[in-house]
Amino acid sequence: MGKSIRILIISLSLIAIVAVLVAGLSIGLFLQALRAFTQETVVAEVIMSPIQQDENGEYIEIVFTPYVKPDALESALRPAVAGLANYGQPQTYKIYGDTVAIRGPFIKLHNGLLFLSFQNVYKLALIEGEYRRQNNPNAAEGTEIYINGGFDESWWLTNNNEAAFPYNLVIDRFTFSGDEEPGFYGTGRKRYDIVVTNDTLTWNLIGIFAD
DSSP states (O other): OHHHHHHHHHHHHHHHHHHHHHHHHHHHHHHHHHHHHHOOEEEEEEEEOOOEEETTEEEEEEEEEEEEOOOHHHHHHOGGGTTOOEEOOOEEEEEESSEEEEEEEEEEEOHHHHHTTOOOEEOOOEEEEEOOSTTOTTOOOOEEEEOTTSSOHHHHHHHHHTTSTTGGGTEEEEEEEOOEEEOOOSSSEEEEEEEEOSSOEEEEEEEEEOO
């Protein structure tokens, strides 16, 4: 009887240990998937003025400040700076239109690669202004300003070959991403972060402050 009880206790203990290990592994996989598929990376700041007007039509003045991350060599030599980002040089633009968009090519990797901590590839390439407000009496041609060298040949090559081997082993889809943000009337200025999500480039409003 005593031996049977000891075997039962050992068996139950082993089952409990395996259950704890499985639960820990499941939680770890869940947290990794949550991080991989919901993470957001701030890549620039935009400060937007109210809509103004001159002889050429309505326009919005923005101050665009990209974030600058340490390069791979610096991150390897100085692990403390890995993942950190500093503000780059602010750039002021006069954007004709009643909306502003910041767009660029976006390479979405397969989810399996994202789960393994690989990251999507993107570039901020275009700041664009358009007249979107219905019946806008000032509607005219908007503004296109290419930044960071615009769309170079390497992006077009990737776009043309995304479905071909070996690109298709890595790339889920190639898009030109970037949300529009409507301008506003009144006073003050709005501050936004430009954010890379799992599948696009978008704007996050941080706050409104007085001039």
